[in-house]
Amino acid sequence: MSEDELTCMPAKGPPLRLCLADWGLPFAITQAYAEKGVKEMYPWQAAALEGGLDGSNLVYCAPTSGGKSLVAEILMLRRLLATQKPHTRFKRWKMQEWKFALFVLPYISVVAEKAAHFTDVLRSSGCKCKGFYGNSENGTPLQPGGEAIAVCTIEKANVAINRLVQEDRLGELCCIVIDEVHMTSDPQRGPALELAITKILHSKHAAAIQIVGMSATMGGLDALSKWLNCRLFLTNFRPVSLTEHAVFQGTVFTKAKAGQLCLEPQRQLPESDARDRDFLLPLVAEVVGEAGSVMVFCASRKQCQSCAELIADLLPAHVPPASEEVQQAREELAEGMRGAMGGFADAALERLMRAGVAWHHAGLTLEERAHVEAGYRAGSIRVLCATSTLAAGINLPARRVILRSLWQGPGPVSRSQYLQMVGRAGRAGYAEVGESYIVGQGPAEAPRGLGNWHAICEVLHEPLPVLQSRLLPQDAVDRSAAVLGTGSGAEAATAHLQRLLLEAIANGSTSGHSDIERLLCCTLIRHQAPASLVDAAVKVALGSLRQRGLLSFRALPGDEKPRWRATPMGTAVHSSSLPIHLGERLYEELEAGLQNVAMDDLLHPVYLVLLEHPFEIHDWSTWSSTFHSLSAHHRRVASAVGITREHILVRMSGGRADEAKDKQHARFAAACVVNALLCEVPAWQVAEEWGKADTFSKAGLSRGQLQKLQADVAGWAAMASQLTAAAGWLNLEPLLMRVSQQAIAGACPELLDLMQMPELTAAQARALYRAGITNPEALAATPQVDVERALCAWLPHTMRTGSAARPKDARSAAARVGITGQLGSNAVVRRSAKLLLTAAREHLLASAQAAWHEGDSKDAADVLPPEGVHWVTDAKEMSMH
Numbered sequence: 001m002s003e004d005e006l007t008c009m010p011a012k013g014p015p016l017r018l019c020l021a022d023w024g025l026p027f028a029i030t031q032a033y034a035e036k037g038v039k040e041m042y043p044w045q046a047a048a049l050e051g052g053l054d055g056s057n058l059v060y061c062a063p064t065s066g067g068k069s070l071v072a073e074i075l076m077l078r079r080l081l082a083t084q085k086p087h088t089r090f091k092r093w094k095m096q097e098w099k100f101a102l103f104v105l106p107y108i109s110v111v112a113e114k115a116a117h118f119t120d121v122l123r124s125s126g127c128k129c130k131g132f133y134g135n136s137e138n139g140t141p142l143q144p145g146g147e148a149i150a151v152c153t154i155e156k157a158n159v160a161i162n163r164l165v166q167e168d169r170l171g172e173l174c175c176i177v178i179d180e181v182h183m184t185s186d187p188q189r190g191p192a193l194e195l196a197i198t199k200i201l202h203s204k205h206a207a208a209i210q211i212v213g214m215s216a217t218m219g220g221l222d223a224l225s226k227w228l229n230c231r232l233f234l235t236n237f238r239p240v241s242l243t244e245h246a247v248f249q250g251t252v253f254t255k256a257k258a259g260q261l262c263l264e265p266q267r268q269l270p271e272s273d274a275r276d277r278d279f280l281l282p283l284v285a286e287v288v289g290e291a292g293s294v295m296v297f298c299a300s301r302k303q304c305q306s307c308a309e310l311i312a313d314l315l316p317a318h319v320p321p322a323s324e325e326v327q328q329a330r331e332e333l334a335e336g337m338r339g340a341m342g343g344f345a346d347a348a349l350e351r352l353m354r355a356g357v358a359w360h361h362a363g364l365t366l367e368e369r370a371h372v373e374a375g376y377r378a379g380s381i382r383v384l385c386a387t388s389t390l391a392a393g394i395n396l397p398a399r400r401v402i403l404r405s406l407w408q409g410p411g412p413v414s415r416s417q418y419l420q421m422v423g424r425a426g427r428a429g430y431a432e433v434g435e436s437y438i439v440g441q442g443p444a445e446a447p448r449g450l451g452n453w454h455a456i457c458e459v460l461h462e463p464l465p466v467l468q469s470r471l472l473p474q475d476a477v478d479r480s481a482a483v484l485g486t487g488s489g490a491e492a493a494t495a496h497l498q499r500l501l502l503e504a505i506a507n508g509s510t511s512g513h514s515d516i517e518r519l520l521c522c523t524l525i526r527h528q529a530p531a532s533l534v535d536a537a538v539k540v541a542l543g544s545l546r547q548r549g550l551l552s553f554r555a556l557p558g559d560e561k562p563r564w565r566a567t568p569m570g571t572a573v574h575s576s577s578l579p580i581h582l583g584e585r586l587y588e589e590l591e592a593g594l595q596n597v598a599m600d601d602l603l604h605p606v607y608l609v610l611l612e613h614p615f616e617i618h619d620w621s622t623w624s625s626t627f628h629s630l631s632a633h634h635r636r637v638a639s640a641v642g643i644t645r646e647h648i649l650v651r652m653s654g655g656r657a658d659e660a661k662d663k664q665h666a667r668f669a670a671a672c673v674v675n676a677l678l679c680e681v682p683a684w685q686v687a688e689e690w691g692k693a694d695t696f697s698k699a700g701l702s703r704g705q706l707q708k709l710q711a712d713v714a715g716w717a718a719m720a721s722q723l724t725a726a727a728g729w730l731n732l733e734p735l736l737m738r739v740s741q742q743a744i745a746g747a748c749p750e751l752l753d754l755m756q757m758p759e760l761t762a763a764q765a766r767a768l769y770r771a772g773i774t775n776p777e778a779l780a781a782t783p784q785v786d787v788e789r790a791l792c793a794w795l796p797h798t799m800r801t802g803s804a805a806r807p808k809d810a811r812s813a814a815a816r817v818g819i820t821g822q823l824g825s826n827a828v829v830r831r832s833a834k835l836l837l838t839a840a841r842e843h844l845l846a847s848a849q850a851a852w853h854e855g856d857s858k859d860a861a862d863v864l865p866p867e868g869v870h871w872v873t874d875a876k877e878m879s880m881h
């Protein structure tokens with residue numbers, strides 16, 4: 001879509017239905033939208049909706065913040081309502097009587113947000129919604145009798161569709177919505193999306209499943225419309241206008257209309273501090289001075305931090321001081337974050353938060369990130385310096401967005417990344433105007449090589465990238481090649497196609513060559529690459545899968561001709577939902593280690609499922625001393641997986657690297673770290689011990705990275721348990737599920753009941769458990785003073801007692817916290833106790849409501865408090881009798 005294309009609205013026809021109430025949704029749902037400020041449609045929304053009303057597939061493109069979601073939501077809800085069984089329409093709605101819908105989003109954070117949105121909108125309709133992402137949920141979306149709407153990531157959607165096909169239940173799906181459908185072009189994640197859509201198009205139920213796709217940044221719609229057989233709708237409407245600028249040596253230029261001079265000079269920024277060569281301070285101060293929010297995108301984590309420090313240092317002298325109320329809110333935010341981190345939040349980040357500035361990147365822990373996001377949304381943090389991943393992953397609006405350089409992450413920003421980033425500016429309902437600034441290098445109009453004037457002009461004016469299938473390598477498609485080369489190179493080039501074939505054959509939907517041909521006709525690559533290339537690739541892919549023992553091609557008794565079938569290994573790998581190469585590796589390693597997996601604790605299973613990690617041993621003497629301090633059991637595990645002291649000695653004395661052995665040691669070190677986290681060693685302590693630069697990684701490992709590794713292990717262990725179940729290795733399955741559950745909770749098994757509450761950290765749960773509070777029900781019924789007393793133990797001992805022997809880090813942390821050790825005088829403890837009590841009560845209410853909705857009054861009675869118990873919170877009084 002070119003930005004100058006006109007909105008495609010029907011030229012004539014009946015007037016558009018702009019009022020939300022005219023779209024046939026139950027009153028409670030329109031009311032819920034009205035409460036969110038949505039009563040009337042934008043004209044383009046009403047026009048686009050008309051295009052999808054008859055159930056045709058629909059793809060529409062609108063700029064970021066154009067209001068795309070509403071169209072898809074209404075189409076999906078209407079379809080769900082229409083497919084509901086008529087006789088139950090006016091009775092109590094039960095889950096089993098709804099058809100299913102999938103709402104697919106690319107990022108975990110937006111999945112959680114959208115699931116909460118639907119839960120809110122549908123609260124009185126009886127139609128249930130659930131978010132599925134990462135490790136938050138062990139189940140598969142859309143189980144019989146489960147939620148009607150599953151909001152999920154691309155990968156989870158693909159798993160759900162495989163399951164529906166395998167169980168012959170795809171007919172229960174009535175609609176799939178794909179946000180950011182241009183992700184099909186993403187080299188890493190695009191194939192999973194293409195696979196999911198292909199399997200729907202290939203199914204006999206395809207005509208009854210409406211596919212709705214939306215995007216802000218996509219071109220090449222012809223191939224897409226052929227692939228999906230869909231209607232297309234385009235608009236360039238933005239409710240809040242966005243003005244785009246570039247800054248070269250303090251001069252601001254405005255983006256000119258296409259066809260004109262690329263950038264027009266607008267104004268000169270005032271002089272800034274010598275340290276601020278990019279003129280960030282005046283750009284930030286202009287907005288913060290008017291109580292607006294600014295987002296600054298930086299190239300790296302390090303730059304995010306230094307940029308935030310610089311702004312926090314310089315800004316106070318250029319804007320009016322924050323009101324007492326704002327100052328108080330910042331104070332509470334910083335304290336809350338410290339509380340959530342058990343007293344060990346990042347001190348520099350805390351200091352900046354108090355000045356209304358913060359940074360946000362993957363190095364932060366989940367708790368730190370959550371506090372930064374909440375503070376920014378609430379307006380107590382006014383300036384957020386972030387890496388580009390934030391742009392697409394989190395729905396944080398800003399009045400002004402600044403790209404500190406053309407370079408973002410590993411390379412120059414692409415057109416679609418640029419649009420995602422600047423699309424955060426001026427979102428409806430948050431800001432009256434939207435502005436973006438990109439900071440250029442060198443003088444204005446400098447020739448290439450002396451600055452990036454031309455590169456910036458290109459990013460601002462380039463057409464949108466064309467949607468491109470990633471099932472086969474781009475260079476082969478571009479060359480219109482008829483072959484993919486030979487040997488392992490050709491096999492690797494067909495990795496995504498192999499996955500499609502394995503999935504379709506293992507889930508039973510494809511077995512003969514004509515089936516395979518029909519399946520391929522449902523792919524996007526069929527519309528974009530020469531048929532001879534696709535055919536050659538299929539041949540290579542099938543040959544490779546067969547040769548590696550994942551597929552067989554033969555006739556069994558009763559078969560007229562040979563058929564493709566998944567072997568036991570192929571079935572197990574498919575069941576795991578892992579990428580094939582990882583699934584194969586896991587299968588082989590588990591099979592080899594079946595007899596001697598050490599079950600005494602989780603180190604050995606963690607090692608087995610640790611498929612990828614950022615560890616690399618740089619300092620072998622540190623590894624040697626760590627290794628020697630391992631328990632005898634852990635050293636036995638080390639020897640069982642082939643870790644030897646001899647190799648450590650060789651490497652310590654400068655001996656030659658052996659890549660395979662070095663990698664084994666690094667993997668074992670990573671497993672030790674994850675095992676420690678699963679045994680409740682606090683993340684800050686683990687990061688201190690293992691995270692220093694040049695020891696177990698070149699650049700060092702942050703708490704955020706360790707947390708991510710733990711989350712990855714949770715996912716891999718769950719996938720590995722599916723694999724072992726399918727392979728019939730039943731002794732391993734429960735062990736791997738335990739790894740997954742403990743990795744999700746970061747806690748030992750006895751705490752898992754309490755850890756159902758996402759608000760609790762493992763350390764807090766341990767403290768409550770020690771005080772005899774072992775589950776959410778018990779917590780909800782405990783008086784606040786007792787919860788405070790129990791939680792006191794959660795803060796580090798040295799901080800509570802004020803002992804002179806405390807370690808340096810704890811001493812400075814204690815000073816920052818201002819903890820006196822007296823019960824009740826500790827603000828962090830008091831605040832946490834209050835929050836946890838509210839959360840426990842809300843958790844129980846939600847469980848009671850869920851049980852009630854499912855018609856199981858026994859379950860509901862189980863979670864209600866005993867007669868006479870009266871729950872009271874300061875925020876609101878909730879009484880249940």
Ligand SMILES: Nc1ncnc2c1ncn2[C@@H]1O[C@H](COP(=O)(O)OP(=O)(O)OP(=O)(O)O)[C@@H](O)[C@H]1O
Pocket residue numbers: 036037038039040041042045062063064065066067068069070216423427428429
């Ligand atoms: N008709 C409407 N009236 C009022 N507000 C609306 C309307 N439609 C959408 N909005 C609001 O506009 C904001 C942006 O909408 P939405 O998130 O759907 O945009 P989007 O096009 O999906 O943007 P992005 O691509 O950045 O996610 C939301 O807060 C939404 O509630």
